[in-house]
Amino acid sequence: MREVAIIGVGLHPWGKYPQKTFVDLGVVAVSNALRDARMEWREIEAICSGIYIWGGNAGHLSGQYLASVFGETGIPITNVYGACATGAAAMRTAYMSIASGQVDVALAVGLDMSPEGFLGAKSDNPRQDRDVLRWRMVGMSNPVYWALECRKRMEKYGTTAEDLARVKVLLSQYGAENPNSRYKKIYTLEEVLTSKMVVDPLRLYEICATSDGAAAVILCAAHKARQYTSQPITVAASTLGSAIYGDPTIRISALSSPSKAEAPLLSESYSASRQAYNQAGIGPEDIDILELPDNSSWHYLQYLETCGFCGEGEAERMLRDGETRIGGRLPVCPSGGFTCFGEAIGAQATWQVVEVVMQLRGQCGSRQVQNAKVGMAQTYGLMGNSGTTILKR
Amino acid sequence: MHTVGSEKNPIPAYPDLFVWNEEKSELICGYCPSCKTTFFPAFHQQHRPGCTREDVQEARVSSGVLKSYTIQYYMPPPPFKTQKSIVPYAIGLVEFPGDIQIAGIVQECPFDHLKVGLRMNVTTYTLYQNEKGQDILTWAFQPAEPVKRAE
Numbered sequence: 001m002r003e004v005a006i007i008g009v010g011l012h013p014w015g016k017y018p019q020k021t022f023v024d025l026g027v028v029a030v031s032n033a034l035r036d037a038r039m040e041w042r043e044i045e046a047i048c049s050g051i052y053i054w055g056g057n058a059g060h061l062s063g064q065y066l067a068s069v070f071g072e073t074g075i076p077i078t079n080v081y082g083a084c085a086t087g088a089a090a091m092r093t094a095y096m097s098i099a100s101g102q103v104d105v106a107l108a109v110g111l112d113m114s115p116e117g118f119l120g121a122k123s124d125n126p127r128q129d130r131d132v133l134r135w136r137m138v139g140m141s142n143p144v145y146w147a148l149e150c151r152k153r154m155e156k157y158g159t160t161a162e163d164l165a166r167v168k169v170l171l172s173q174y175g176a177e178n179p180n181s182r183y184k185k186i187y188t189l190e191e192v193l194t195s196k197m198v199v200d201p202l203r204l205y206e207i208c209a210t211s212d213g214a215a216a217v218i219l220c221a222a223h224k225a226r227q228y229t230s231q232p233i234t235v236a237a238s239t240l241g242s243a244i245y246g247d248p249t250i251r252i253s254a255l256s257s258p259s260k261a262e263a264p265l266l267s268e269s270y271s272a273s274r275q276a277y278n279q280a281g282i283g284p285e286d287i288d289i290l291e292l293p294d295n296s297s298w299h300y301l302q303y304l305e306t307c308g309f310c311g312e313g314e315a316e317r318m319l320r321d322g323e324t325r326i327g328g329r330l331p332v333c334p335s336g337g338f339t340c341f342g343e344a345i346g347a348q349a350t351w352q353v354v355e356v357v358m359q360l361r362g363q364c365g366s367r368q369v370q371n372a373k374v375g376m377a378q379t380y381g382l383m384g385n386s387g388t389t390i391l392k393r
Numbered sequence: 394m395h396t397v398g399s400e401k402n403p404i405p406a407y408p409d410l411f412v413w414n415e416e417k418s419e420l421i422c423g424y425c426p427s428c429k430t431t432f433f434p435a436f437h438q439q440h441r442p443g444c445t446r447e448d449v450q451e452a453r454v455s456s457g458v459l460k461s462y463t464i465q466y467y468m469p470p471p472p473f474k475t476q477k478s479i480v481p482y483a484i485g486l487v488e489f490p491g492d493i494q495i496a497g498i499v500q501e502c503p504f505d506h507l508k509v510g511l512r513m514n515v516t517t518y519t520l521y522q523n524e525k526g527q528d529i530l531t532w533a534f535q536p537a538e539p540v541k542r543a544e
Contacts, residue, residue, distance in 0.1 A: 120470040126407050130437060132472055136406055137531045138484060138497055139469035147463035148486050148496070155461075155509050200464040200504075245430075245441050250461075250486060250496060256422075256433040259460075259492040 001099040005225040005232035006391065008037025008218035009354040014182040014211045014341040022055050022111045023065050025214035025347075030066060030109060033216035037228045041070045044218070045103035047077045048093040050086035051111045052345035053122045059346075062111055076103075084293070085379050086110060087215065087349030088240060088272075088387020094219050095238040104221040110350030114210035114343065118142070130253040130383075138255070142382070143207050143296065145252045147199035149265075150298035154201065157313035161201065164297035165192035166319055168205045168339055171294065174326070175340020177367040182211050183340045206297040211342030215351035231361045236280035236374070236390040241272025243384030252382035266306045268386035273307040273378060276388035284308040287390075288372040289359050290330055291352040293379045294337040304332070307378055307388075331369045334359060345381075352377035353389050360393040394419070403528035406520055410434050411532040417455055418515040420495060420532055424452035431491035454489035456537060459511040461486040464504055476521040485534050487513045501535040512537035 010032025012025040026049075034041060049063035058065055063077035076097070080089035087110030094106035118141040126132040134140040153159050169189050175181040187205060195204040225232035243251065246262025264270040277283050284307060292303040301315040309330055310318050318324055324332040335341070335355040338348065356375035358364055377389040394412040395402065405411065410433075411420050423435035428444035431452055440446055462485040468478050483499035485507075498518050499507070518533035 118467070118470050121472055124472070127436060133407065133410075133434065134496075135469060136472040136474070137410065139465065139473035139482075140484060140496060141465065141467075141469050144463055144465055144484055144496075148461045148484070151461040151463060151509070197464070197466050199466070202463075245439070248494075250494065255497075256493050256495045257486075258430075259488050259494050 002101055003222035004095050004098045004219050004235045005222045006217055006235060006357050007220045007225050007228040007232055008033040008039060009357045010034070010036055010216045011180050011351060011354055012214040013180040014213035014344055017212045020212070022051055022059065022062065022113050022214070023069060025113070025212060026062065026066050026109055026111045026216070027069050029214035029216040030070065030107065033107070033218050037218045039218065039228055042073060043105055044107045045075055046094065046097045046106040047075065047109070048080060048090040048097070048106065049077070049109040049111070050080040050082070050090045050346050052083070052086065054113055054115060063109070066109065082240070082385040082387070083381030083383060084343065084345050085240070085349055085381035085385035085387045086346040087351070088379050088389065090350060091217065091353060091389055092238045092240050092387060094217070095235055098219055098221050104224055106219050108217045108219065108350055109214070110347035111214045112344035112346040113212045114345065116210070119210060130255070134253060134255055141199070142252050143199045143202060145250055146207070146296040146298050147202045148250050149302070150201055150296065153298060153302065157316065159301065159316055161193060162189065163301070163316045163319065164201065164206050165189050167294065167297040167300045168192045170325065171333055171337045171339045174334050174367045175336025177365065178336045178340065181336045181340040182209070182342050202296055202298070205339070208295050208338035209342035211344045213341065213344035213347045213351060215347050215354050217350055217353050231393070233357050233360050234392050236282065236392050237276035237388065239272050239275040239279060239388050241268045241270070241275060241386040241388070243268045244271060251384060264306065266302060266380065268384040269303065269306050269378065269380045272386040272388040276376070276390050280390045282374065282390065286374050287330065287376045289334060289356065289369045289375040290332050291335060291355055291377045292332060293348070294333055294339055295343065300332070303378060326367060326369055334364065334367050334369055349377065349379040349387055352379060353391070356389070356391050360391060403517070403519065403530050406529050406531050409436060411515065411517070412453070413517050418517050418532065419453040419455045420515055422452045422454055422491065422493060424450045424491065426450065431493040433493060433495050452491055454491065454493070455515045457487040457489035457513055459485050459507070459509055459513050460488045460494055461509065462499065462507050474521055483507060485513065487534050498531065498533040499535070500533045502540055506536070506540050
């Protein structure tokens with residue numbers, strides 16, 4: 001396998017853009033990435049692109065739609081899908097196409113336009129689509145699943161309402177400093193603790209919103225990277241994980257789960273992160289910054305354990321002691337996280353990679369993590385989808 | 394027990410998930426004797442790697458223990474449909490024999506009575522009435538011991 005580096009990144013800022021299309025957002029992100037890499041569109045040799053379910057057939061062909069705007073060149077286009085881990089699938093596919101020696105330059109794109117409020121079902125066949133059944137029979141929104149797991153954690157480890165609120169308070173300080181974030185208000189503990197209850201015990205500001213956004217990453221064979229940039233960022237690992245039987249998590253879409261834990265909670269993310277540690281030859285102790293999927297405050301706490309950054313039940317202490325702050329032992333989501341960006345489902349895993357790249361290049365201004373050398377982007381998606389990217393400079 | 398309704402009787406919002414009569418309601422799980430997994434619904438099979446998947450049977454459950462719960466304060470979008478807004482309402486995760494936990498709407502239980510460890514029975518809940526006036530049902534859970542309401 002050949003070494004692969006990231007030579008260009010670009011975003012369309014996160015927000016709500018009802019007047020725009022996913023192609024509009026993608027064109028901005030890709031244009032910014034091309035400019036960042038000082039590269040012409042014709043130099044792209046492969047495209048890996050993905051979006052969630054709201055794009056219809058156009059979404060299934062998002063790579064072709066982008067190529068149509070920039071100019072079709074006949075290169076391989078792979079459209080990927082992995083729910084909220086779609087962007088991680090785009091990353092890994094682009095990475096593999098270079099690592100295998102097939103191409104020297106590949107573009108990974110994640111895009112999304114989301115409807116307002118809870119994300120509903122797309123098909124109408126409950127016999128084959130678990131999504132239809134969970135909505136029709138129980139009305140189980142995604143945050144219901146998170147609340148059920150959060151309650152289990154509170155029972156097991158004594159997680160408090162303040163712990164859950166503290167996540168938002170901390171991340172809102174970083175999101176306020178990020179020009180690409182959607183929410184820039186800084187919150188106090190009291191404001192979070194008195195925000196509307198959505199799915200007890202999770203309150204409005206402890207659950208991420210649904211947003212629109214796009215992120216693009218240009219990857220290149222390492223030996224050519226310095227033709228384009230003085231700061232290539234090495235891809236130490238790019239992995240995908242799926243669930244392991246016996247995972248006790250009540251996973252989004254499912255109506256049941258096994259009672260006896262025979263596999264770790266969030267086994268798809270356990271799997272993706274452990275594959276990444278093996279591939280990179282580095283462990284959680286070597287990571288300087290972590291972007292994790294804080295879909296809710298529960299995720300923030302649970303992912304610290306799932307990815308091996310602390311032992312069981314220790315995440316709350318890490319948070320309270322300031323270990324996850326910028327300046328602490330492991331700065332977590334210095335971007336501001338999903339809580340300040342909102343979920344743009346197909347785009348978020350690619351966006352996390354962009355944020356880590358900017359941190360490793362030292363381009364993050366007031367929210368810069370000093371001397372960060374190794375960063376990790378961790379995501380997850382419904383029905384057992386996950387991806388991990390480890391980057392180093 | 395009822396599996397489908399007649400013209401005057403209630404009917405399930407989707408078949409093959411539960412059965413019910415005046416005394417008792419049961420959820421229809423699948424059980425695999427080869428790899429010893431229990432899953433719900435029965436038509437969404439789940440097996441251990443390497444299983445031969447032979448002779449999968451039906452396994453019904455009716456009584457278990459509440460393992461987690463939440464209270465949803467916002468009305469979910471379609472395809473969820475009820476006659477009138479039911480929010481806020483509780484959703485529970487109940488553990489049944491066969492090492493399975495199943496999610497469902499919780500009925501007949503004041504929110505301050507919800508507690509991990511509470512014994513729960515399977516029941517039915519009327520989501521709405523169709524144009525023929527039939528009750529359209531889903532499964533639900535209710536405390537095994539009726540909750541005494543304060544006078």
